[in-house]
Amino acid sequence: MNAGAEAKYEGNGGRIYSIETNRLNFWYGDFQALIDISISIPDGLITGLIGPSGCGKSTLLRCFNRVNERYGNVTTTGEIKIMGKNIYDSDVSLPELRKAVGMVFQRPNPLPISVYENIIFGARIHSQFGAFSKSETDGIVEQALKEVSLWEDLKDKLKSKATTLQLEQQQKLCIARLLPLKPQVILMDEPCSALDTKATHAIEELMSTLASRYTILIVTHNMAQARRISKECFFMLLGEMVEHGRTEDLFLSPQDPRTADYIEGRYG
Numbered sequence: 001m002n003a004g005a006e007a008k009y010e011g012n013g014g015r016i017y018s019i020e021t022n023r024l025n026f027w028y029g030d031f032q033a034l035i036d037i038s039i040s041i042p043d044g045l046i047t048g049l050i051g052p053s054g055c056g057k058s059t060l061l062r063c064f065n066r067v068n069e070r071y072g073n074v075t076t077t078g079e080i081k082i083m084g085k086n087i088y089d090s091d092v093s094l095p096e097l098r099k100a101v102g103m104v105f106q107r108p109n110p111l112p113i114s115v116y117e118n119i120i121f122g123a124r125i126h127s128q129f130g131a132f133s134k135s136e137t138d139g140i141v142e143q144a145l146k147e148v149s150l151w152e153d154l155k156d157k158l159k160s161k162a163t164t165l166q167l168e169q170q171q172k173l174c175i176a177r178l179l180p181l182k183p184q185v186i187l188m189d190e191p192c193s194a195l196d197t198k199a200t201h202a203i204e205e206l207m208s209t210l211a212s213r214y215t216i217l218i219v220t221h222n223m224a225q226a227r228r229i230s231k232e233c234f235f236m237l238l239g240e241m242v243e244h245g246r247t248e249d250l251f252l253s254p255q256d257p258r259t260a261d262y263i264e265g266r267y268g
Contacts, residue, residue: 015040015042016042016043016044017040017041017042017043017081018041018042018043018044018082018083018184018185018215019039019040019041019064019080019081019082019185019215019217020039020040020041020079020080020081021037021038021039021063021078021079021080021081022038022078022079022081023036023037023038023077023078023079024036024037024038024060024063024076024077024078024079024080025037025076025077025078026056026059026060026063026068026074026075026076026077027074027075027076028071028073028074029073029074032239033056033059033239034056034059034060034063034239035238035239035240036078036240037060037078037240037241038241039234039241039244041185041215041217042215042231042232043215044211044212044213044214044215045211045215045216045230045231045232046207046208046211046216046217046218046229046230046231047215047216047217047218047230047231047232047233047234048218048220048226048229048230048232048233048234048247049061049217049218049219049220049233049234049236050219050220050221050223050226050233050234050235050236050262051235051236051237051242051262052237052262052267053221055236055237055238055239056236056238056239056240057219057236058189058190058219060236061103061187061189061217061219062103062187062189063076063080064080064082064087064101064185064187064217065097065098065101065102065103065187066087066094066097066098067098067103076088082097082100082101082184082185083100083184095125095126099122099126099181099182099183100181100183100184100185101183101184101185101186101187102178102181102183102185102186102187103178103186103187103188103189104171104174104175104178104186104187104188104189104191105174105189105190105191106189106190106191106193106194107193107194108167108170108171108173108174108194109174110162110163110165110170110173110174110177111162112161112162112163113161113162114158114159114160114161114162115154115157115158115159115160115161115162115165115173116137116141116158116159118162118173118177119140119141119144119145119173119176119177119180120132120137120140120141120180121177122177122178122180122181123137123140123180123181126181140180141158142155143179143180144176144177144179144180145176147176147179147210148172148173148175148176148179148206149172149206150169150172150173150176153169154169166199167194167195167196167199168195168198168199168202168203171191171192171194171195171199171203172202172203172206175206175210183214184214184215185214185215185216185217186210186214186215186216186217187217188207188216188217188218188219189219190219190220190221191203191207191218192204192220192222192225193221200225204225204228204229207229208229218230223251223263226247226251227247227248227251230247231246231247232244232245232246232247233245233246233247233250233251235250235254235256235258235259235262235263237258237262242256242258242259243255243256243258243259250263251263
């Protein structure tokens with residue numbers, strides 16, 4: 001991304017969008033995983049992406065930071081705009097794109113280094129100003145941990161290996177290490193699937209807090225979770241986008257019978 005891409009994108013109707021796709025298609029080899037996806041993700045909300053396994057949710061999520069391209073033998077057509085910038089333009093830097101569009105995975109994946117070094121790792125890689133001073137890195141670490149409500153728990157354990165933390169703390173740490181990069185969008189792929197009920201509640205509370213400052217797109221199989229935390233929701237089936245609306249409306253009065261069948265547990 002370039003500097004101009006940091007501005008929020010005002011789409012049709014004057015609404016502010018962080019992500020827009022236009023006739024997005026994606027293939028793994030000869031298999032078409034996404035079919036003519038045209039959607040708009042509003043800025044500053046938690047948006048849910050639901051559908052049965054294999055419907056293309058995670059593939060779509062990974063399109064937004066072009067991570068799918070790491071797999072090889074993939075083809076993408078159509079357009080994706082992040083903050084109004086087409087991410088396939090020739091002047092788009094992949095490191096800058098992935099700085100602007102952070103990602104949290106199903107299982108916590110902290111680096112096998114200290115809590116402190118996990119937080120500062122990305123900031124050091126992406127810094128345009130050379131090395132940080134000790135006071136600067138201390139401030140970055142403290143601020144990031146405070147944003148995810150981990151500072152009080154970990155301020156005396158900053159030298160501890162991150163992989164020794166509880167799973168809830170590990171996942172919060174994975175979120176925290178994105179924040180020094182100042183992302184506009186945070187993608188979450190089943191971020192609570194490895195967590196127990198208490199830890200899931202904690203991560204959901206954190207997401208709700210962060211949504212005032214970041215656009216969050218979450219893939220989840222948990223219908224109750226989608227209803228609890230998302231303001232808007234998309235339903236996918238067999239690589240196609242079936243329905244989109246306010247979460248309350250989509251769950252209470254779906255417009256497509258396929259959406260109703262899925263929500264009511266008839267398949268998936």
